[in-house]
Amino acid sequence: MLRLTRGTRIAFGIVVAIVLLFMYVPLFLVIINSFNIAPIASWPITGFTLDWWVRAFQNEALWTAVTNSAIVAAGAMVIALVLGTLAAFALQRYDFFGKHTVNLLIVLPIALPGVVTGVAFSNSFNNVLEPAGIQVGYFGMIIAHATFCIVMVFNNVFARLRRMNPSMQEASMDLGASLWQTFRLVTFPQFRTAFVAGGLLAFALSFDEIVVTIFTAPAGVETLPLWMFNQMARPNEATQVNVIATVLILLSFIPVYVSQRLTRAEEEER
Amino acid sequence: MSAPHATTTPGAPGSADPERGHGGVELTAVTKRFGETTAVDNLTLTVESGEFFSMLGPSGSGKTTVLRLIAGFEEVTSGTIAIAGADVTGAAPFDRTVNTVFQDYALFPHMSIAENVAYGLRVRKVAKAEQRERVATALEQVRLSHVADRLPHQLSGGQRQRIALARALILQPRVLLLDEPLGALDKQLREQMQIELKQIQREVGITFIFVTHDQEEALTLSDRIAVFNNGKVEQVGTPREVYEYPQTAFVASFLGLSNLIDAAHAERLTGVATAISVRPERVRLMDARTEPAAHETCVDGTIVETVYTGPTTRYIVDTVDGLRVVAERHNDHAPSDTAPYHRGDAVRAVWVTEHAAIVP
Numbered sequence: 304m305l306r307l308t309r310g311t312r313i314a315f316g317i318v319v320a321i322v323l324l325f326m327y328v329p330l331f332l333v334i335i336n337s338f339n340i341a342p343i344a345s346w347p348i349t350g351f352t353l354d355w356w357v358r359a360f361q362n363e364a365l366w367t368a369v370t371n372s373a374i375v376a377a378g379a380m381v382i383a384l385v386l387g388t389l390a391a392f393a394l395q396r397y398d399f400f401g402k403h404t405v406n407l408l409i410v411l412p413i414a415l416p417g418v419v420t421g422v423a424f425s426n427s428f429n430n431v432l433e434p435a436g437i438q439v440g441y442f443g444m445i446i447a448h449a450t451f452c453i454v455m456v457f458n459n460v461f462a463r464l465r466r467m468n469p470s471m472q473e474a475s476m477d478l479g480a481s482l483w484q485t486f487r488l489v490t491f492p493q494f495r496t497a498f499v500a501g502g503l504l505a506f507a508l509s510f511d512e513i514v515v516t517i518f519t520a521p522a523g524v525e526t527l528p529l530w531m532f533n534q535m536a537r538p539n540e541a542t543q544v545n546v547i548a549t550v551l552i553l554l555s556f557i558p559v560y561v562s563q564r565l566t567r568a569e570e571e572e573r
Numbered sequence: 574m575s576a577p578h579a580t581t582t583p584g585a586p587g588s589a590d591p592e593r594g595h596g597g598v599e600l601t602a603v604t605k606r607f608g609e610t611t612a613v614d615n616l617t618l619t620v621e622s623g624e625f626f627s628m629l630g631p632s633g634s635g636k637t638t639v640l641r642l643i644a645g646f647e648e649v650t651s652g653t654i655a656i657a658g659a660d661v662t663g664a665a666p667f668d669r670t671v672n673t674v675f676q677d678y679a680l681f682p683h684m685s686i687a688e689n690v691a692y693g694l695r696v697r698k699v700a701k702a703e704q705r706e707r708v709a710t711a712l713e714q715v716r717l718s719h720v721a722d723r724l725p726h727q728l729s730g731g732q733r734q735r736i737a738l739a740r741a742l743i744l745q746p747r748v749l750l751l752d753e754p755l756g757a758l759d760k761q762l763r764e765q766m767q768i769e770l771k772q773i774q775r776e777v778g779i780t781f782i783f784v785t786h787d788q789e790e791a792l793t794l795s796d797r798i799a800v801f802n803n804g805k806v807e808q809v810g811t812p813r814e815v816y817e818y819p820q821t822a823f824v825a826s827f828l829g830l831s832n833l834i835d836a837a838h839a840e841r842l843t844g845v846a847t848a849i850s851v852r853p854e855r856v857r858l859m860d861a862r863t864e865p866a867a868h869e870t871c872v873d874g875t876i877v878e879t880v881y882t883g884p885t886t887r888y889i890v891d892t893v894d895g896l897r898v899v900a901e902r903h904n905d906h907a908p909s910d911t912a913p914y915h916r917g918d919a920v921r922a923v924w925v926t927e928h929a930a931i932v933p
Binding site: 468470471473474475476477478479480481484488489492493 | 695741
């Protein structure tokens with residue numbers, strides 16, 4: 304353990320406090336302002352009301368946006384889980400021509416600016432597929448999201464597979480298990496936590512994606528981030544955004560909690 | 574796909590399994606190449622049913638590859654493998670009546686000890702009640718009933734080793750393959766496990782094929798030993814045969830210490846121009862003026878080093894014509910006495926001529 308003098312420790316404490324303030328004060332303001340009587344965010348709030356909460360929960364456009372986001376994120380997550388896992392197995396277990404290139408191509412979309420992905424998909428959908436008579440619509444948005452969600456699953460599963468003892472699979476088959484039994488009983492349980500963590504990340508990534516969504520959402524379809532973004536332009540409605548932001552802040556504790564629990568369970572197993 | 578050996582009822586070792594005892598393994602002209610390297614080179618080998626057969630050799634000699642070929646983890650490049658008389662050359666691991674104890678045990682970390690041991694029965698859909706019964710018997714056999722509910726990482730190395738053994742033996746295979754199973758254990762535990770392995774093998778009466786690079790382990794445990802070098806078998810025989818009558822210089826030097834005397838030197842000593850090997854414990858030292866008997870060979874030199882090993886002392890003797898001979902002598906004199914010879918002494922090293930093995 305590094306020994307620090309009293310002065311250094313106090314200095315570090317102050318730096319940490321400032322960083323945390325910068326991170327969490329704005330979030331706190333959002334939560335407080337969701338109960339603000341005034342339609343415009345302020346500090347201190349002018350009075351307490353639950354009116355915005357009621358209006359938000361009765362807002363049909365908002366619920367449609369939530370549903371859209373959930374469907375898109377779930378769709379992107381499922382695609383990412385299947386393709387990401389398969390890719391991780393292929394690249395971890397087998398040697399083939401162009402392996403490193405494939406690895407690069409799978410990881411690249413996460414580094415690519417969202418606006419580039421958005422323009423690229425928008426062009427392909429509107430200028431290539433549509434003239435050819437193919438309407439991707441809603442599904443196009445899911446596919447666009449899946450391109451960068453795959454990386455989340457791939458990275459997690461790939462790292463886990465690399466640490467896995469290959470004689471485990473051999474032992475399973477040696478004891479009479481078929482390939483499928485081996486996967487179900489031995490292989491999958493060992494990368495299950497990485498699979499779930501990758502899935503959660505993929506879902507979260509898609510759920511709050513706005514840049515790619517702007518370019519690929521079909522006309523008239525709003526995901527939650529898109530709805531919030533559009534709301535901000537209408538001053539009288541802006542406070543409802545605070546309400547939904549507060550809900551999202553609370554919801555985001557769930558994946559953080561789950562992933563920490565998973566990691567801890569794993570460490571105990573080692 | 575369910576193998577016949579798995580569905581037989583538990584019961585005492587040696588009980589009414591009509592096929593028990595038919596667990597020989599035959600490899601015929603087996604070659605295995607990995608890219609450019611030939612790991613196993615045109616190997617023909619027969620393992621008798623019920624014997625404790627060791628494959629001994631340095632790392633990279635092909636012994637582990639042969640084990641993996643028998644288990645079915647690797648496919649032969651050419652040649653055939655038969656287990657219990659049936660050709661299994663192309664069969665998948667789950668279709669072979671052999672089970673393996675892995676070097677790193679390969680216990681499933683997310684399953685309890687009982688679940689690990691039950692695994693082979695579970696994938697064969699054996700009834701739950703029978704599974705429980707057989708797991709209990711198997712754990713008793715390795716004296717680990719009390720750890721049934723623990724996870725593998727909570728066990729010591731020796732315990733994991735015995736669980737790996739129980740997990741493989743519960744399926745009553747015809748042949749048990751062991752890949753350096755004692756390699757990860759410390760010396761004392763290893764010696765204890767050697768005795769245990771031998772006892773278990775005698776109890777269950779099946780063929781054990783044991784891979785090791787530890788020559789002492791192979792000598793201690795085996796009915797027969799195959800000595801591997803560069804993908805080939807140099808010699809197969811009982812521990813005594815391979816130790817006392819090594820057929821090649823490699824076997825002589827890999828098993829224990831050996832004085833290898835090349836053909837030129839041997840001709841000067843014995844009149845026959847073939848390389849020979851003499852074990853240090855067969856070499857006696859005596860005063861340089863003593864005449865050897867007619868049936869003995871002798872060489873004169875100076876002691877350049879003495880090595881005290883506890884039960885024995887080794888004397889390293891160099892001759893004038895560049896030969897080095899090691900003589901090993903039991904320390905059977907009174908404990909307070911020092912060795913009878915010392916560094917710098919001129920001595921005559923003597924052995925019975927026919928105790929030397931010819932190693933062409």
